[in-house]
Amino acid sequence: MxxxxxxxxLVKSNPEAGFGMTLIxxxxxxxxxxxxxVYMQQVSTQSLQFQDxxxxxxxxxxxLSGLEFGFQKSEIGEANFGGPxxxxxxxxxxxxxETNETGGALAxxxxxxxxxxxxxxxxRNLRILAKMSMKTVWGDVSLIEGSGDVQIKNGMMIHxxxxxxxxxxVEVGTVIGDPxxxxxxxxxxxxxxxxxxxxxxxxTVGQHSKGxxxxxxxxxxPYDSLLAIxxxxxxxxxxxxxxxxxxxxxxxxxxxxxxxxxxxxxxxVLKLQGMFVTGGSAERPAIxxxxxxxxxSSRLGVETIVDDNIMMISGDILELDNATAFGSDQSALLPxxxxxLHNEVFARDDVIIRGSAVCWGQAYATDDITVEGELxxxxxxxxxxxxxxxTSYIEGAMFAVNxxxxxxxxRMDRGTVIMDHFFHQEYxxxxxxxxxxxxxxxx
Numbered sequence: 001m002x003x004x005x006x007x008x009x010l011v012k013s014n015p016e017a018g019f020g021m022t023l024i025x026x027x028x029x030x031x032x033x034x035x036x037x038v039y040m041q042q043v044s045t046q047s048l049q050f051q052d053x054x055x056x057x058x059x060x061x062x063x064l065s066g067l068e069f070g071f072q073k074s075e076i077g078e079a080n081f082g083g084p085x086x087x088x089x090x091x092x093x094x095x096x097x098e099t100n101e102t103g104g105a106l107a108x109x110x111x112x113x114x115x116x117x118x119x120x121x122x123x124r125n126l127r128i129l130a131k132m133s134m135k136t137v138w139g140d141v142s143l144i145e146g147s148g149d150v151q152i153k154n155g156m157m158i159h160x161x162x163x164x165x166x167x168x169x170v171e172v173g174t175v176i177g178d179p180x181x182x183x184x185x186x187x188x189x190x191x192x193x194x195x196x197x198x199x200x201x202x203x204t205v206g207q208h209s210k211g212x213x214x215x216x217x218x219x220x221x222p223y224d225s226l227l228a229i230x231x232x233x234x235x236x237x238x239x240x241x242x243x244x245x246x247x248x249x250x251x252x253x254x255x256x257x258x259x260x261x262x263x264x265x266x267x268x269v270l271k272l273q274g275m276f277v278t279g280g281s282a283e284r285p286a287i288x289x290x291x292x293x294x295x296x297s298s299r300l301g302v303e304t305i306v307d308d309n310i311m312m313i314s315g316d317i318l319e320l321d322n323a324t325a326f327g328s329d330q331s332a333l334l335p336x337x338x339x340x341l342h343n344e345v346f347a348r349d350d351v352i353i354r355g356s357a358v359c360w361g362q363a364y365a366t367d368d369i370t371v372e373g374e375l376x377x378x379x380x381x382x383x384x385x386x387x388x389x390x391t392s393y394i395e396g397a398m399f400a401v402n403x404x405x406x407x408x409x410x411r412m413d414r415g416t417v418i419m420d421h422f423f424h425q426e427y428x429x430x431x432x433x434x435x436x437x438x439x440x441x442x443x
């Protein structure tokens with residue numbers, strides 16, 4: 001073979017090899033095309049799945065938001081609250097009721113909330129059962145439980161809503177809700193009636209929407225802990241603001257901010273006569289703790305004046321005598337606009353507000369409260385509430401077991417009661433609307 005023949009052999013093409021390369025290229029292209037198609041289809045499917053998951057989750061969380069809103073509406077007494085409402089591109093409808101799925105009544109003080117949410121094509125229904133909070137039960141109306149039929153006599157003035165847990169008889173001719181603008185609504189529980197005086201523009205009767213209601217539970221732990229400290233004081237205790245034995249302070253200024261924690265302890269009886277008591281603030285109220293009686297009165301014509309943000313705690317009787325002023329006059333402001341002050345009197349026995357004494361604050365007792373003068377705030381009397389004088393006046397909230405008038409128990413015959421139902425909720429066990437175990441259902 002010549003050199004030319006060798007060269008010709010080296011450059012000669014192979015048709016079969018070219019066809020093989022083409023076939024491989026086509027195969028790869030087909031496989032890649034199929035792979036891309038499958039991948040795109042998978043991406044599309046995952047996208048749709050993600051979209052379904054997102055809309056389902058959004059509907060679920062919107063339904064949960066609806067449950068929360070339903071709770072809030074139920075808590076303020078607005079049952080059977082429906083909708084629909086727009087929320088984050090969702091539509092929510094809510095049903096709050098005291099009946100079960102078949103229309104039967106739920107157990108007393110329980111309710112259910114159903115929330116239905118729609119987001120895109122996704123729908124979620126959630127249902128939950130809960131206990132009514134005590135606030136729902138009594139928060140919109142002051143109350144007297146009563147131990148027998150209650151009589152309201154001519155000479156008594158009642159403004160706004162009052163629940164009485166017994167039969168009520170209104171003396172004919174009694175103008176309960178005068179002047180105009182303070183229409184009186186007497187509420188009664190199921191099975192009780194109001195008889196006597198005729199309903200008019202200022203006096204109406206109704207059954208409370210929640211049926212039976214009851215006095216709230218007052219938390220005395222903070223007061224009891226301070227009283228325990230007070231009774232542990234001995235003659236050997238030497239601390240500023242701490243006194244052992246009876247103490248009387250006359251005609252001067254008692255600045256409680258000078259004592260540690262702005263708190264004064266007296267293991268004995270404390271009498272304040274013609275004194276000015278100050279030293280508290282909204283951030284840190286000043287406190288007087290007395291193991292026995294605490295009595296405020298005048299001296300030589302000078303009244304005892306107690307500043308705002310003062311708390312008085314007595315282990316026995318707390319008495320505001322004639323010519324005593326507790327707290328500043330807020331009558332220029334509507335009750336809802338008045339400052340949230342810590343003006344409080346608390347007694348392990350009785351709180352007594354005498355004829356010309358004026359108290360702008362909360363009055364709590366574990367036994368009886370007597371109001372002969374004025375109380376602008378709240379009365380909490382788990383035993384007897386004595387309201388016996390023509391000068392007896394209360395503006396605020398009332399929670400009492402028994403009412404005693406000038407003519408005896410279960411009588412309301414003298415004085416003026418103006419209800420606005422404002423009170424310091426933090427001292428009461430008000431919210432008990434915990435979800436009932438295993439009641440959350442998605443359907």
